[in-house]
Amino acid sequence: MYTDLDRPALRERVLQRALAPDGWRVEVLAEATSTNALVAARADEPAGLVIVAEHQSSGRGRLDRSWVSPPRAGLTFSVLLAMPDDSGWLPLLTGLAVATAVTEICQLTAELKWPNDVLVDGRKICGVLASSPSPAVAVVGIGLNVTTRADELPDERAGSLTLAGSSTTDRDTLLRAVLRCLRTVLDDPAAAKEQYRKRCTSVGRQVRIELPDGAVVTGVAERVDDGGRLVVDGIAYTAGDVVHLR
Numbered sequence: 001m002y003t004d005l006d007r008p009a010l011r012e013r014v015l016q017r018a019l020a021p022d023g024w025r026v027e028v029l030a031e032a033t034s035t036n037a038l039v040a041a042r043a044d045e046p047a048g049l050v051i052v053a054e055h056q057s058s059g060r061g062r063l064d065r066s067w068v069s070p071p072r073a074g075l076t077f078s079v080l081l082a083m084p085d086d087s088g089w090l091p092l093l094t095g096l097a098v099a100t101a102v103t104e105i106c107q108l109t110a111e112l113k114w115p116n117d118v119l120v121d122g123r124k125i126c127g128v129l130a131s132s133p134s135p136a137v138a139v140v141g142i143g144l145n146v147t148t149r150a151d152e153l154p155d156e157r158a159g160s161l162t163l164a165g166s167s168t169t170d171r172d173t174l175l176r177a178v179l180r181c182l183r184t185v186l187d188d189p190a191a192a193k194e195q196y197r198k199r200c201t202s203v204g205r206q207v208r209i210e211l212p213d214g215a216v217v218t219g220v221a222e223r224v225d226d227g228g229r230l231v232v233d234g235i236a237y238t239a240g241d242v243v244h245l246r
Protein backbone atom coordinates (compact mmCIF):
# COMPACT_ATOMS: atom_id res chain seq x y z
CA MET A 1 0.00 0.00 0.00
CA TYR A 2 1.13 3.54 -0.61
CA THR A 3 1.08 6.10 2.14
CA ASP A 4 0.53 9.85 2.00
CA LEU A 5 4.26 10.26 2.61
CA ASP A 6 5.02 8.44 -0.64
CA ARG A 7 2.59 10.67 -2.51
CA PRO A 8 2.71 14.20 -1.09
CA ALA A 9 0.26 16.83 -2.29
CA LEU A 10 1.31 19.48 -4.81
CA ARG A 11 2.19 22.87 -3.28
CA GLU A 12 -0.17 25.20 -5.11
CA ARG A 13 1.15 28.53 -3.78
CA VAL A 14 4.77 27.62 -4.44
CA LEU A 15 3.89 26.49 -7.97
CA GLN A 16 1.89 29.66 -8.63
CA ARG A 17 4.78 31.88 -7.60
CA ALA A 18 7.36 29.88 -9.54
CA LEU A 19 5.34 29.65 -12.76
CA ALA A 20 3.71 33.09 -12.96
CA PRO A 21 6.79 34.77 -14.50
CA ASP A 22 6.49 32.35 -17.44
CA GLY A 23 2.84 33.30 -17.99
CA TRP A 24 1.23 30.24 -16.34
CA ARG A 25 -1.72 30.64 -13.93
CA VAL A 26 -1.84 27.41 -11.94
CA GLU A 27 -4.84 26.06 -10.04
CA VAL A 28 -4.61 22.78 -8.12
CA LEU A 29 -7.83 20.89 -7.37
CA ALA A 30 -8.09 17.93 -5.02
CA GLU A 31 -10.68 16.30 -7.29
CA ALA A 32 -11.99 16.95 -10.79
CA THR A 33 -13.94 15.10 -13.43
CA SER A 34 -11.47 15.79 -16.26
CA THR A 35 -9.07 18.74 -16.30
CA ASN A 36 -9.48 18.94 -20.10
CA ALA A 37 -13.22 19.49 -19.61
CA LEU A 38 -12.65 22.09 -16.89
CA VAL A 39 -10.17 24.07 -18.97
CA ALA A 40 -12.35 23.84 -22.09
CA ALA A 41 -15.24 25.30 -20.07
CA ARG A 42 -13.03 28.33 -19.37
CA ALA A 43 -11.86 28.79 -22.97
CA ASP A 44 -12.80 32.49 -22.94
CA GLU A 45 -10.07 33.24 -20.38
CA PRO A 46 -6.57 34.32 -21.42
CA ALA A 47 -4.10 31.64 -22.51
CA GLY A 48 -1.85 30.30 -19.75
CA LEU A 49 -4.48 28.77 -17.45
CA VAL A 50 -3.23 25.46 -16.02
CA ILE A 51 -5.60 23.23 -14.04
CA VAL A 52 -4.03 20.34 -12.17
CA ALA A 53 -6.13 17.66 -10.48
CA GLU A 54 -4.75 15.51 -7.69
CA HIS A 55 -7.33 12.99 -8.85
CA GLN A 56 -9.69 12.76 -11.83
CA SER A 57 -12.96 10.83 -11.64
CA SER A 58 -13.48 10.72 -15.44
CA GLY A 59 -10.07 11.31 -17.02
CA ARG A 60 -10.22 11.09 -20.80
CA GLY A 61 -7.65 9.51 -23.10
CA ARG A 62 -7.08 9.51 -26.84
CA LEU A 63 -9.36 7.57 -29.17
CA ASP A 64 -12.24 7.66 -26.67
CA ARG A 65 -10.40 5.79 -23.96
CA SER A 66 -10.26 6.69 -20.28
CA TRP A 67 -7.20 7.81 -18.29
CA VAL A 68 -7.05 6.40 -14.78
CA SER A 69 -4.52 7.37 -12.13
CA PRO A 70 -4.73 6.96 -8.34
CA PRO A 71 -4.78 10.17 -6.24
CA ARG A 72 -1.39 11.97 -6.31
CA ALA A 73 0.30 9.06 -8.14
CA GLY A 74 0.93 11.19 -11.21
CA LEU A 75 0.47 14.56 -12.80
CA THR A 76 -2.88 15.09 -14.49
CA PHE A 77 -3.28 18.60 -15.83
CA SER A 78 -4.49 20.68 -18.76
CA VAL A 79 -3.27 23.91 -20.28
CA LEU A 80 -5.20 26.61 -22.15
CA LEU A 81 -3.31 27.91 -25.20
CA ALA A 82 -3.89 30.13 -28.20
CA MET A 83 -4.24 27.84 -31.21
CA PRO A 84 -0.91 27.90 -33.08
CA ASP A 85 -0.81 28.18 -36.90
CA ASP A 86 0.44 24.62 -37.20
CA SER A 87 -2.23 23.13 -34.94
CA GLY A 88 -1.55 19.57 -36.08
CA TRP A 89 1.82 19.74 -34.38
CA LEU A 90 0.59 20.95 -30.98
CA PRO A 91 0.03 17.52 -29.37
CA LEU A 92 3.31 16.25 -30.81
CA LEU A 93 5.27 19.19 -29.43
CA THR A 94 3.55 18.79 -26.06
CA GLY A 95 4.82 15.21 -25.99
CA LEU A 96 8.27 16.53 -26.87
CA ALA A 97 8.11 18.96 -23.92
CA VAL A 98 7.35 16.08 -21.53
CA ALA A 99 10.05 13.84 -23.01
CA THR A 100 12.60 16.64 -22.71
CA ALA A 101 11.62 17.39 -19.10
CA VAL A 102 11.75 13.71 -18.11
CA THR A 103 15.14 13.23 -19.76
CA GLU A 104 16.55 16.33 -18.02
CA ILE A 105 15.04 15.87 -14.57
CA CYS A 106 14.75 12.11 -14.08
CA GLN A 107 18.05 10.85 -15.56
CA LEU A 108 16.05 8.60 -17.86
CA THR A 109 15.97 8.36 -21.63
CA ALA A 110 12.48 9.20 -22.78
CA GLU A 111 11.46 8.43 -26.35
CA LEU A 112 8.48 9.59 -28.37
CA LYS A 113 6.06 7.26 -30.08
CA TRP A 114 4.00 9.07 -32.71
CA PRO A 115 1.95 11.08 -32.19
CA ASN A 116 2.59 12.03 -28.58
CA ASP A 117 3.15 9.06 -26.27
CA VAL A 118 6.22 9.32 -24.06
CA LEU A 119 7.91 5.97 -23.44
CA VAL A 120 10.67 4.91 -21.09
CA ASP A 121 12.15 1.43 -21.61
CA GLY A 122 9.40 0.88 -24.17
CA ARG A 123 6.60 1.52 -21.67
CA LYS A 124 4.18 4.45 -21.90
CA ILE A 125 4.60 6.81 -18.98
CA CYS A 126 2.72 9.78 -20.42
CA GLY A 127 -0.12 10.52 -22.79
CA VAL A 128 -1.38 13.79 -24.28
CA LEU A 129 -4.93 14.67 -25.25
CA ALA A 130 -5.51 17.85 -27.24
CA SER A 131 -8.83 19.45 -28.04
CA SER A 132 -10.12 22.69 -29.47
CA PRO A 133 -13.15 24.18 -27.74
CA SER A 134 -13.20 26.99 -30.33
CA PRO A 135 -11.13 27.66 -33.45
CA ALA A 136 -8.75 30.10 -31.74
CA VAL A 137 -8.20 28.06 -28.61
CA ALA A 138 -6.45 24.79 -27.78
CA VAL A 139 -6.48 22.66 -24.65
CA VAL A 140 -3.65 20.22 -24.10
CA GLY A 141 -4.06 17.66 -21.35
CA ILE A 142 -1.13 15.72 -19.97
CA GLY A 143 -1.20 12.54 -17.90
CA LEU A 144 2.21 11.53 -16.51
CA ASN A 145 2.56 8.42 -14.33
CA VAL A 146 4.97 9.23 -11.51
CA THR A 147 4.80 6.81 -8.55
CA THR A 148 2.19 4.49 -10.08
CA ARG A 149 2.77 0.83 -9.18
CA ALA A 150 2.51 -2.01 -11.71
CA ASP A 151 -0.80 -3.22 -10.26
CA GLU A 152 -2.26 0.29 -10.68
CA LEU A 153 -1.45 0.52 -14.40
CA PRO A 154 -3.95 -0.42 -17.13
CA ASP A 155 -1.72 -3.00 -18.84
CA GLU A 156 1.85 -4.20 -19.23
CA ARG A 157 2.60 -1.63 -21.94
CA ALA A 158 2.26 1.20 -19.40
CA GLY A 159 4.92 2.33 -16.95
CA SER A 160 5.74 5.04 -14.45
CA LEU A 161 8.76 7.09 -13.48
CA THR A 162 9.21 5.12 -10.26
CA LEU A 163 9.09 1.77 -12.06
CA ALA A 164 11.66 3.09 -14.56
CA GLY A 165 14.05 4.09 -11.75
CA SER A 166 13.66 7.86 -11.96
CA SER A 167 16.10 9.90 -9.90
CA THR A 168 13.19 12.09 -8.75
CA THR A 169 9.48 11.70 -8.22
CA ASP A 170 8.89 15.21 -6.91
CA ARG A 171 5.76 16.29 -8.75
CA ASP A 172 6.29 20.02 -8.09
CA THR A 173 9.68 19.79 -9.79
CA LEU A 174 8.27 17.71 -12.64
CA LEU A 175 5.33 20.06 -13.27
CA ARG A 176 7.64 23.06 -13.34
CA ALA A 177 10.01 21.30 -15.73
CA VAL A 178 7.23 20.22 -18.11
CA LEU A 179 5.74 23.73 -18.24
CA ARG A 180 9.19 25.27 -18.76
CA CYS A 181 9.81 22.87 -21.67
CA LEU A 182 6.30 23.52 -23.04
CA ARG A 183 7.02 27.25 -23.09
CA THR A 184 10.28 26.57 -24.95
CA VAL A 185 8.61 24.50 -27.68
CA LEU A 186 5.79 27.02 -28.10
CA ASP A 187 8.28 29.89 -28.39
CA ASP A 188 10.28 28.21 -31.17
CA PRO A 189 8.09 25.66 -32.96
CA ALA A 190 10.48 25.34 -35.92
CA ALA A 191 13.33 24.18 -33.67
CA ALA A 192 10.91 22.00 -31.70
CA LYS A 193 9.69 20.22 -34.84
CA GLU A 194 13.27 19.41 -35.76
CA GLN A 195 13.83 18.07 -32.24
CA TYR A 196 10.63 16.03 -32.43
CA ARG A 197 11.70 14.43 -35.70
CA LYS A 198 15.06 13.50 -34.13
CA ARG A 199 13.48 11.98 -31.04
CA CYS A 200 10.44 10.22 -32.50
CA THR A 201 11.46 6.56 -32.50
CA SER A 202 8.47 5.50 -34.62
CA VAL A 203 10.21 6.77 -37.77
CA GLY A 204 12.25 4.18 -39.63
CA ARG A 205 10.46 1.29 -37.92
CA GLN A 206 8.02 -1.36 -38.95
CA VAL A 207 4.78 -0.27 -37.27
CA ARG A 208 1.18 -1.26 -36.93
CA ILE A 209 -1.29 1.62 -36.88
CA GLU A 210 -4.73 1.03 -35.43
CA LEU A 211 -6.86 3.72 -37.05
CA PRO A 212 -9.80 5.49 -35.36
CA ASP A 213 -12.27 3.64 -37.65
CA GLY A 214 -10.94 0.26 -36.48
CA ALA A 215 -8.85 -0.45 -39.59
CA VAL A 216 -5.31 -1.71 -39.03
CA VAL A 217 -2.36 -0.87 -41.27
CA THR A 218 1.13 -2.37 -41.14
CA GLY A 219 4.16 -0.85 -42.83
CA VAL A 220 7.31 1.19 -42.48
CA ALA A 221 6.94 4.61 -40.84
CA GLU A 222 8.88 6.81 -43.25
CA ARG A 223 8.64 10.31 -41.76
CA VAL A 224 6.56 12.88 -39.97
CA ASP A 225 5.29 15.29 -42.62
CA ASP A 226 4.85 19.09 -42.44
CA GLY A 227 1.38 18.67 -40.90
CA GLY A 228 2.67 16.38 -38.13
CA ARG A 229 1.15 13.33 -39.84
CA LEU A 230 2.91 9.95 -39.88
CA VAL A 231 3.70 8.72 -43.37
CA VAL A 232 3.54 4.92 -43.58
CA ASP A 233 4.34 3.34 -46.93
CA GLY A 234 3.53 6.63 -48.68
CA ILE A 235 0.22 7.35 -46.93
CA ALA A 236 -0.07 10.13 -44.33
CA TYR A 237 -2.09 9.36 -41.17
CA THR A 238 -3.51 12.08 -38.90
CA ALA A 239 -4.52 9.90 -35.94
CA GLY A 240 -4.08 6.35 -34.73
CA ASP A 241 -2.48 4.10 -32.21
CA VAL A 242 1.00 3.02 -33.23
CA VAL A 243 2.63 -0.22 -32.14
CA HIS A 244 6.37 -0.54 -32.78
CA LEU A 245 6.89 -3.98 -34.29
CA ARG A 246 10.70 -4.01 -34.45
Ligand code: BTN
Pocket: 033, 034, 035, 036, 037, 056, 058, 059, 060, 061, 062, 063, 065, 067, 075, 076, 077, 078, 126, 127, 128, 129, 141, 142, 143, 144
Ligand atom coordinates in the same frame (compact mmCIF):
# COMPACT_ATOMS: atom_id res chain seq x y z
C1 BTN B 1 -3.79 9.22 -23.96
O1 BTN B 1 -4.76 8.47 -24.12
O2 BTN B 1 -2.64 8.81 -24.18
C2 BTN B 1 -3.98 10.63 -23.51
C3 BTN B 1 -4.18 10.70 -22.03
C4 BTN B 1 -4.37 12.13 -21.54
C5 BTN B 1 -4.73 12.16 -20.07
C6 BTN B 1 -4.75 13.56 -19.54
S1 BTN B 1 -4.82 13.57 -17.78
C7 BTN B 1 -5.13 15.27 -17.78
C8 BTN B 1 -6.08 15.54 -18.93
N1 BTN B 1 -7.45 15.39 -18.53
C9 BTN B 1 -8.03 14.37 -19.13
O3 BTN B 1 -9.21 13.99 -18.95
N2 BTN B 1 -7.19 13.78 -19.97
C10 BTN B 1 -5.90 14.44 -19.99
